[in-house]
Amino acid sequence: MTKLSAVVVVDPISSACYYGAEIQKHGYLSIALISVKRLSEAVRRLQNLNEFESIVYAGDLDEAMQALSRYSIRAVIPGSDVGIKFSDALSSMYGLLGNPVESSQTRLNKLELKKKLIAAGVPATWARGVRLEELKIDTFKKNDYPLVVKPAQGTGSRNVKVCRNHRELYAAVQAVEKNREIQSDGELYALVEKYLAGDEYFVVTANCGLSGHKIMLCFARYEKVEADGNPSIYKNIRSLSLNDCRALLAFSYASEVNSALEFFWGINDIELKIGSNGPLIIEQNGRLPGANVPRLIEACSGVNCYELNIDIFQGGFSSVLESVEFSRHFCICCLICNVSGVVKNITGLEKVEGLDSFYMLELSVAEGEVVGRTRDFLSSWGMVYLVHESQEVLARDSDFVHKTLALICD
Structure with missing residues (x-):
């Protein structure tokens, strides 16, 4: 019996919900694999599965392999940060292209990411995992402040706070520990890191395999406002020229980051600040950027990120992408x-x-x-x-x- 060829997107959220139609254009069955049932209400609003022809629910890899056994799986693609580890493992089990399972945690957990980059000699600020019980006394020095507190695994800047003293730090860590819905099982600490001055940007990169070939797809600047200690209230996100000197600097740095994190396959975006000491990472997102950025990239440059990522996870990419240009x-x-x-x-x-x-x-x-x-x-x-x-x-x-x-x- 001939099995239907299919492409699986693991835990599609936000921009990844549009993979379905593109997968079908390639002649494959589009499958959304849902491995995480416990999503926050805000994130759940971003999970529209209407474009997928089949939806599979699997709590572990054995369940997933059983549910997918009647298909010929051609590629497994992460659809969100929560699906990265599952996606890497499933790709490995099928013998398909994917990023290494052994280093999945460094691409998922912000503390492990910082440790990996520092060990690899890639510029990054220090970070600590802090539990509330450790903060009965102020363990940070006065000149360490301001500090940023955030979940080690989270999305959408939820529960990110700028803290200027021990009282604010204690309250911020307490909020992270109480808000279990945005944390993965077993995560018991908040991430505390030095506040970075400078303008904030993101760069989108296509990583085209073990050869190290990478393509810059987008460079943009965030305009944010701060209120009540919340530093990440987004106002505008503006694209900038790929020939801008800041874009070239950011892309070079992002390429170093991706290589150190063993992100060899697929499109991802890296958020960073560029200050007097050059670019420094805020976080790496191991999937397509959100906020409909892939559709905007196509509107401005003609590059279809969905088509490109499906091609990358099957071992190929279009040569036209050697010179991406934003005409709008x-x-x-x-x-x-x-x-x-x-x-x-x-x-x-x-x-x-x-x-x-x-x-x-x-x-x-x-x-x-x-x-x-x-x-x-x-x-x-x-x-x-x-x-x-x-x-x-x-x-x-x-x-x-x-x-x-x-x-x-x-």
Whole structure:
């Protein structure tokens, strides 16, 4: 009996939910494998599986192999950070291309990542895993502050805090330990690291195998605001030229990071800051970037990240990618809510949709829903995506979006 050829995406969230249609274009059955059932409500909103032809639930590798036994699996691709370890292991069991199982934890856990980079001689700031019980006295020196506290495994900047004294540090670590829904089983500590000054960026890289061949697909800058100790309230995400000197610096550094972490196969993004001492990593995401960045990359450069990643995990890539060029640029406007309550109305939608640069809109709230203040990426109440040849037009239009769109709450 001939088995259907299939491509598996493990725990697809956010941008990865669009793999389904592209897999089908390649002539394969598209399968979403769900290994993690316990997701936070905010992350669960990002898991739309409508494009996949088959959905498989498996709590361990044996269950997965049994459920997939009737298919001929051609590739296994991580669909989110929570699925990285499972994806690497499943690829190995099938004898398919994938990143090494032995180093999965360094690509998943931010503390292990820092340790690996420092051991490999790649510039990175120090980090410590801290438990609340250790903070009965202040174990940090005065000149260590400000410090950043975050979950060692988390997404969307949830529970990330800037702390300027021991009292704030204690409260931040306590919040991480209490919020078990964003942590993997067995994680019992918060990550504490030195606060980095400088502008924040991300670079998207296609890693095309053991040869070390890598391609820069996107370079962008974050514009964030801080409120109540939350340093990662996203306002805008703006793409920049791939020929920008900062982009070249970031890509060179990201290539070092990926090599040290043994990220040989697939597209990933690395968040970093560029200061007086050069680029320093914030975190590495071992899957396609979120916030619909893959679709925006295609709109601006013509490069289809889904098609490319499927090709990479099968051992090939298109030679046209030797010279990626952005003929247009994008700006993602992350909508910030400064009040809490029940949504009564959303105003300004028609005016925003009439902008020359308007590309698409995604709202995370609806009339009648209860909303809280925005405190991180996942609690933005929506995204407006702008695309245009002119950065000046994007800057003007993004200002218009934030002034015009309003969430009216009771």
